[in-house]
Amino acid sequence: MARKTDIPSSYYGEPRKFDPAFRGPVHNRSCTDVVCCVIFIIGILGYIALGSVAWIHGDPRKVVFPTDSHGQFCGQQGTNNANKAILFYFNILRCASPSVLINLQCPTTQLCVSKCPDRFATYREMKRNYKNWEYYKQFCRPGFDNPDKPVDQVLRDEDCPSMIVPSRPFLQRCFPDFITRNGTLTVRNQRSFQDGDGVTRSVADLRDAANGIASLLDAKEVGMKIFEDYASSWYWILIGLVITMVVSLLFILLLRFTAGVLLWLVIFGVLAALGYGIWHCYWEFSSLRGNSDADVTLSQIGFQADFSIYLQLSQTWLVFMISLSVIEAIIILILIFLRNRIRIAIALLKEGSRAIGYIMSTLFYPIITFFLLAICIAYWAMTAVFLSSSGDAVYKVMSTQSKCVYANQTCDPETFSQSSLPVACQGSQCAFAFYGGESLYHRYILLLQLCNLFLFLWLVNFTIALGQCTLAGAFASYYWALKKPQDIPPFPLFSSFGRAIRYHTGSLAFGALILAVVQFFRIGLEYLDHKLKGSHNAFTRFLLCCLKCCLWCLERFIKFMNRNAYIMIAIYGKNFCTSAKDALFLLMRNVVRVAVLDKVTDFLLFLGKLLISGSVGVLAFFFFTRKIPVIQEEVPSLNYYWVPLLTVIFGSYLVAHGFFNVYAMCVDTLFLCFLEDLETNDGSAARPFYMSNSLKNLFNKSNSRQPNIANGKAGSEKLTKSGKTRHR
Numbered sequence: 252m253a254r255k256t257d258i259p260s261s262y263y264g265e266p267r268k269f270d271p272a273f274r275g276p277v278h279n280r281s282c283t284d285v286v287c288c289v290i291f292i293i294g295i296l297g298y299i300a301l302g303s304v305a306w307i308h309g310d311p312r313k314v315v316f317p318t319d320s321h322g323q324f325c326g327q328q329g330t331n332n333a334n335k336a337i338l339f340y341f342n343i344l345r346c347a348s349p350s351v352l353i354n355l356q357c358p359t360t361q362l363c364v365s366k367c368p369d370r371f372a373t374y375r376e377m378k379r380n381y382k383n384w385e386y387y388k389q390f391c392r393p394g395f396d397n398p399d400k401p402v403d404q405v406l407r408d409e410d411c412p413s414m415i416v417p418s419r420p421f422l423q424r425c426f427p428d429f430i431t432r433n434g435t436l437t438v439r440n441q442r443s444f445q446d447g448d449g450v451t452r453s454v455a456d457l458r459d460a461a462n463g464i465a466s467l468l469d470a471k472e473v474g475m476k477i478f479e480d481y482a483s484s485w486y487w488i489l490i491g492l493v494i495t496m497v498v499s500l501l502f503i504l505l506l507r508f509t510a511g512v513l514l515w516l517v518i519f520g521v522l523a524a525l526g527y528g529i530w531h532c533y534w535e536f537s538s539l540r541g542n543s544d545a546d547v548t549l550s551q552i553g554f555q556a557d558f559s560i561y562l563q564l565s566q567t568w569l570v571f572m573i574s575l576s577v578i579e580a581i582i583i584l585i586l587i588f589l590r591n592r593i594r595i596a597i598a599l600l601k602e603g604s605r606a607i608g609y610i611m612s613t614l615f616y617p618i619i620t621f622f623l624l625a626i627c628i629a630y631w632a633m634t635a636v637f638l639s640s641s642g643d644a645v646y647k648v649m650s651t652q653s654k655c656v657y658a659n660q661t662c663d664p665e666t667f668s669q670s671s672l673p674v675a676c677q678g679s680q681c682a683f684a685f686y687g688g689e690s691l692y693h694r695y696i697l698l699l700q701l702c703n704l705f706l707f708l709w710l711v712n713f714t715i716a717l718g719q720c721t722l723a724g725a726f727a728s729y730y731w732a733l734k735k736p737q738d739i740p741p742f743p744l745f746s747s748f749g750r751a752i753r754y755h756t757g758s759l760a761f762g763a764l765i766l767a768v769v770q771f772f773r774i775g776l777e778y779l780d781h782k783l784k785g786s787h788n789a790f791t792r793f794l795l796c797c798l799k800c801c802l803w804c805l806e807r808f809i810k811f812m813n814r815n816a817y818i819m820i821a822i823y824g825k826n827f828c829t830s831a832k833d834a835l836f837l838l839m840r841n842v843v844r845v846a847v848l849d850k851v852t853d854f855l856l857f858l859g860k861l862l863i864s865g866s867v868g869v870l871a872f873f874f875f876t877r878k879i880p881v882i883q884e885e886v887p888s889l890n891y892y893w894v895p896l897l898t899v900i901f902g903s904y905l906v907a908h909g910f911f912n913v914y915a916m917c918v919d920t921l922f923l924c925f926l927e928d929l930e931t932n933d934g935s936a937a938r939p940f941y942m943s944n945s946l947k948n949l950f951n952k953s954n955s956r957q958p959n960i961a962n963g964k965a966g967s968e969k970l971t972k973s974g975k976t977r978h979r
Contacts (some may be wrong), residue, residue: 267837267927270931274731275740276724276727277824280750281824282755282756283754283755286829287633287764290760291352291709291760294347294709295710297706298706298710301702301703301706302630302793303697304405305634305641309641310641311637311860317361317363317422317423319332319361319426320360320361320362320664320682321361321664321682322646323363325423326423334779335361335363336423337425337944338364338424339362339368339423340360341389341413342359342412342447343359343360343416343426343457346392347692359409360392360682362392364390365427367418367420368390368418369417369418371414371415371416371417371439371444371445372387372409373413373414374406374414375402376451378402378737379559387528391412393707399688407761413448414444414447416438427457429454429457436455440456441454455559467703478894479948480889480890480891481895481898482721483887488895488898491899492902492906495710495863495902498866498867499863499907499910502605502862503607504604505604506602507600507604507605508858508931510597510601511601513858514596514597514600518582520681521582522582522583525575525579525927528575528751529576532568532569536569540565540566545707564830593629595848596848596852597851598943599918602943603726603917603921606921609735609736610725613725613726613744614910614913616721619718620715620718623714626714627711628738630707631704635700639696641696645661646661646664646667646681647660647662648662648676648681649681652778666937667681671835702942708771709763709764712762712763712764716759716760716763716817717751717759718815719819720747720759720818721749721818723919724747724748724750724821724822725738725746725816726916727924729743730920730941731924732941738961749822750821755824757827758816762813762816765813769806773803773806775804776798776802777799779795780792780795783795794799812834812835813831813921814919815831815834817830818834818923819834822924822927834923837926837927847924848918856915857915860911863907864901864903864907864929868900868903874886874893906923924941925942928940934954936954940952940953
């Protein structure tokens with residue numbers, strides 16, 4: 252008997268026709284989307300070539316070690332600066348530029364030192380007190396030991412710093428040792444100091460010159476304490492994550508028995524909460540009604556910033572009561588008219604637990620996905636670092652004279668002293684500025700970084716797609732086994748992985764490419780929005796917000812379509828576009844079931860993630876706060892107990908998310924198989940239903956007990972739980 256649908260089936264394609272040879276995922280299949288597969292392989296080879304080029308031209312030392320004015324690395328073994336790992340700025344007051352936070356470069360002489368200065372002093376003071384010369388000269392240029400040279404010439408040539416201030420190393424650079432006492436910023440308890448010219452300066456000038464380094468120094472102190480906490484508690488964090496794995500596994504296995512009870516408890520709990528809200532609003536409305544001060548309408552008081560004013564009006568509670576009553580009525584009507592759909596969702600959740608119980612290896616497949624994603628992330632990060640450290644050292648003319656016309660022009664340090672520049676601009680020098688250059692390679696660094704990002708997104712989405720297709724094939728093998736678990740093929744997960752790699756690399760790459768393009772543009776919009784944050788153009792901000800919202804919705808839709816397309820690819824072995832179309836039409840022919848199932852399963856699985864991560868988090872809280880008497884002595888000493896606590900909670904959620912993603916993929920696969928089963932089979936001996944007995948009973952269907960001779964095989968089908976054959 253043909254199944255009735257609310258929408259003509261021809262509008263969303265004809266239902267799939269019965270195929271007597273179909274017994275689950277098709278084994279005789281051919282390669283799909285070959286062109287995209289070739290492009291994907293070329294892309295991988297190009298990515299390897301990009302990484303090789305970055306490896307050849309890049310130098311991570313440029314990122315790890317600071318560089319002095321001569322282009323030499325501080326702290327680099329095998330050089331004169333091997334024991335001088337900290338960069339010292341001759342005149343920190345010249346660093347009043349955002350570049351100090353970006354490139355950590357400053358328009359003053361920079362020198363590698365073994366330690367930062369620990370006192371206030373100026374070169375002029377040192378000239379009057381020679382006993383300080385031995386300490387002061389370690390911050391002068393190497394080889395300079397001529398305190399008899401005129402002060403003006405020393406400062407002009409920057410042989411020595413005009414002043415030194417108490418500093419401490421941060422990111423291997425000397426920055427003033429800021430300390431806030433009683434709300435006042437100080438450096439070694441001083442709020443003012445003498446600069447190199449004898450002018451009294453405020454410590455606030457140092458703060459401005461360092462461009463916010465004080466806050467970063469405080470962050471460094473917190474960071475060191477956090478690192479200590481991780482070093483002393485990592486063992487217990489791992490134990491918490493292992494507990495999460497065990498609990499997640501048990502939760503999924505027990506969900507087949509508790510899915511229905513848990514879901515209905517949540518639904519009735521929401522109804523009870525709404526009922527209490529309606530009663531409370533009515534009580535408040537009755538209490539305030541008749542009070543002259545509370546009978547003022549909302550339109551009369553207008554907009555008020557203090558929300559408590561609205562709570563003193565009877566009309567406010569009347570609006571709340573009506574709103575909650577409408578929501579309550581809508582939920583009740585949905586439960587009345589969609590009760591069978593909700594029962595289907597619960598039955599599929601139970602069936603998903605049963606499928607995972609028979610194919611336990613699927614629970615450990617996320618480890619493979621995590622390993623592949625870790626490789627992608629590490630390769631992207633290393634390539635980005637090597638690309639950013641590409642290029643040769645660029646030197647520019649630096650002068651203490653403001654009228655030097657050659658300032659900031661590029662120069663060659665080897666020939667600078669023989670040129671006319673030192674004479675034209677007295678006191679000028681050829682100092683290191685940054686790594687870059689005008690070579691053809693360096694001009695395309697930004698383009699190469701964009702290619703690195705795009706190929707990274709493509710590989711990440713391909714890895715996720717491979718996992719989804721592999722899991723879909725394994726769970727489809729379970730569903731289309733007539734006798735479970737006897738007819739489940741051996742090693743279904745391994746077989747599905749082999750089919751996905753051998754035949755459908757192109758299709759998976761095609762779906763991943765579409766998603767990567769959308770994500771690439773989303774990242775571009777986020778970057779553009781970040782750059783325009785200070786803009787006061789309301790229309791531009793509104794347009795960017797709309798574009799970001801549209802791309803977010805598009806990305807969500809593509810993820811949904813890709814997921815279902817991969818399921819159809821895993822079952823029937825067709826190309827991406829055909830599989831996506833078949834999946835979309837199949838879902839649209841059952842749009843009500845899809846909407847209910849998607850929201851119900853998402854909510855229940857999200858509830859499971861919160862339940863697991865919250866339970867482990869509570870246990871971790873009692874442990875790290877020493878509130879478990881039995882193991883108080885085992886708790887490590889911590890600076891901030893919330894560091895391992897938040898790590899355990901966040902890590903537990905990620906672990907539970909990995910397990911429940913497998914469960915969600917299982918439910919989605921079984922749901923599509925279930926819809927296909929309803930369309931192609933009728934329960935006869937030749938066309939038996941493959942769904943479980945619980946789903947058969949739910950739809951009042953059964954398989955015939957007549958011998959099945961469709962393919963020359965004799966057999967009999969199981970009866971329903973009641974033992975009686977039910978007819979439509």
